[in-house]
Amino acid sequence: MDHELLSSVPIFAELDRADIDGLAKLAARRRYPKDGVVFFENEEGSSFFMIVEGRIKVTILGDDGREIILSVLSSGDFFGEMALLDNEPRSATAIAVEDSELLVLNRSDFESAVADNSRVMQALIRTLTARLRKANHQISTLALLDVYGRVARVILEMAREDGRRLRDGSIAFRRATHQEIANRIGTTRETVTRMLKDLQRQGLIHVEGREIVLQPDFERVFD
Numbered sequence: 001m002d003h004e005l006l007s008s009v010p011i012f013a014e015l016d017r018a019d020i021d022g023l024a025k026l027a028a029r030r031r032y033p034k035d036g037v038v039f040f041e042n043e044e045g046s047s048f049f050m051i052v053e054g055r056i057k058v059t060i061l062g063d064d065g066r067e068i069i070l071s072v073l074s075s076g077d078f079f080g081e082m083a084l085l086d087n088e089p090r091s092a093t094a095i096a097v098e099d100s101e102l103l104v105l106n107r108s109d110f111e112s113a114v115a116d117n118s119r120v121m122q123a124l125i126r127t128l129t130a131r132l133r134k135a136n137h138q139i140s141t142l143a144l145l146d147v148y149g150r151v152a153r154v155i156l157e158m159a160r161e162d163g164r165r166l167r168d169g170s171i172a173f174r175r176a177t178h179q180e181i182a183n184r185i186g187t188t189r190e191t192v193t194r195m196l197k198d199l200q201r202q203g204l205i206h207v208e209g210r211e212i213v214l215q216p217d218f219e220r221v222f223d
């Protein structure tokens with residue numbers, strides 16, 4: 001295993017030459033073809049992986065059996081640390097999305113690399129923190145999307161309940177206050193205002209006097 005390869009992996013980049021050489025002797029190089037599975041979610045894990053070349057997608061199965069991609073990692077990134085750190089099964093499946101080359105460390109070599117080098121530990125924590133930040137961001141976006149869908153649906157309901165259909169297929173209905181809409185779906189007035197502005201920007205609704213008009217596209221998108 002050559003020295004250059006390991007020093008190109010960011011978590012090991014700051015190690016001194018002797019440490020890298022030591023690790024290089026322990027790491028194995030493994031190739032995965034496109035679509036090759038590195039491991040499956042829920043398997044027991046005993047190795048840590050670094051990507052030398054290629055891309056690896058990290059996925060989980062949703063309740064409805066659909067694949068959810070958590071991340072696509074590329075050269076210089078690592079994965080497979082979680083099962084080693086908490087002794088739980090693999091939290092996700094790892095699959096090569098193109099021909100890839102990985103470096104593999106077994107559990108005890110990974111543990112000593114982390115325990116013996118505070119820089120490796122720091123780099124590991126930094127990366128995990130960045131992943132948590134990204135995941136938090138995704139959670140907030142998803143929560144927002146959910147509210148967005150609920151705002152749209154409640155508007156459609158109101159329009160159908162007491163609106164009138166215009167000749168071009170759009171529906172005009174009495175403008176409810178943002179607070180009223182917010183109360184119907186358990187969110188804040190500010191959120192409703194933001195969503196309505198966005199719907200206007202997309203041309204899906206517009207305000208005419210005391211009425212809101214839903215464009216025909218609105219029903220196609222949100223029904």
Ligand code: CMP
Nearest residue numbers: 058070071079080081082083090091092
């Ligand atoms: P492990 O649980 O051992 O196996 C799956 C790996 O996918 C996990 O370790 C992490 O390395 C990686 N992983 C899990 N969740 C994420 C995420 N949200 N972003 C990036 N990588 C992840």
